Amino acid sequence: xxxxxxxxxxxxxxxxxxxxxxxxxxxxxxxxxxxxxxxxxxxxxxxxxxxxxxxxxxxxxxxxxxxxxxxxxxxxxxxxxxxxxxxxxxxxxxxxxxxxxxxxxxxxxxxxxxxxxxxxxxxxxxxxxxxxxxxxxxxxxxxxxxxxxxxxxxxxxxxxxxxxxxxxxxxxxxxxxxxxxxxxxxxxxxxx
Numbered sequence: 001x002x003x004x005x006x007x008x009x010x011x012x013x014x015x016x017x018x019x020x021x022x023x024x025x026x027x028x029x030x031x032x033x034x035x036x037x038x039x040x041x042x043x044x045x046x047x048x049x050x051x052x053x054x055x056x057x058x059x060x061x062x063x064x065x066x067x068x069x070x071x072x073x074x075x076x077x078x079x080x081x082x083x084x085x086x087x088x089x090x091x092x093x094x095x096x097x098x099x100x101x102x103x104x105x106x107x108x109x110x111x112x113x114x115x116x117x118x119x120x121x122x123x124x125x126x127x128x129x130x131x132x133x134x135x136x137x138x139x140x141x142x143x144x145x146x147x148x149x150x151x152x153x154x155x156x157x158x159x160x161x162x163x164x165x166x167x168x169x170x171x172x173x174x175x176x177x178x179x180x181x182x183x184x185x186x187x188x189x190x191x192x
Contacts, residue, residue: 023187025051025099027090029115031106031161032127033154035134037172037179041127042103044180051099059085073153076110083114090120107157112165123190124167125183126160133173 030042039055046053060068064078086104093100106112106124116122129137134151161167168186172179 023049023184025097026187027094027099027120027122028101028125029090029106029112029122030101030103030125030127031112031167032172033105033107033134033158034151035137036127036129037137037176038103038105038127040176041125041172041179041183042101044176045101045183048180048184049099049101051101052093053101053103054089056082056086056102056104059089068150071150073150073157076108079111080114083111087115087117087120090115090122091118094120105154107154108159109162109165112161122166123187124161124165126167126169127172127179128160128169129172131155 028042028045030038030045032038039057042053042055045051060082064074064082067074067078086102090100090102102115104115106115112122112124131151138151161169168183170179170182
């Protein structure tokens with residue numbers, strides 16, 4: 001699937017930017033179940049690095065959003081076109097050499113494989129917390145279509161990344177700024 005940048009929400013694909021903090025541009029997928037803090041952390045990394053970022057939830061089609069809002073779990077078939085759109089956005093960032101930060105659940109290994117298709121090199125950042133913390137976060141957030149009742153299904157679907165998947169596993173029990181600082185440290189220390 002090939003999409004140009006105009007297919008994505010405005011302001012999310014930016015011109016190439018100089019290296020920030022001495023960190024070379026790369027593709028980062030901040031992943032985890034609902035309530036793990038993906039969007040907050042991805043936006044925080046964007047603020048630090050200046051790279052484009054996207055909340056993958058904005059790429060869901062209307063029928064998938066309706067299903068989730070109604071408490072109906074998405075199937076692999078439902079997610080296929082969405083994952084293709086996520087991959088297209090990452091590929092667009094790679095082609096423009098802007099770096100890119102995608103907040104995306106990426107719950108299954110097969111989904112992460114789709115995001116890395118066509119030779120894309122992706123650093124996954126797997127955010128996790130205990131179920132009670134996740135449920136509390138979901139119960140208090142506003143303006144999102146995913147109801148807290150979907151959390152058990154997401155946890156059941158989740159396949160945590162294996163060591164061969166280029167993933168950093170981070171608990172998100174502390175303040176977002178601490179998690180962002182930890183990721184920045186890992187980015188600086190890794191050669192990519």
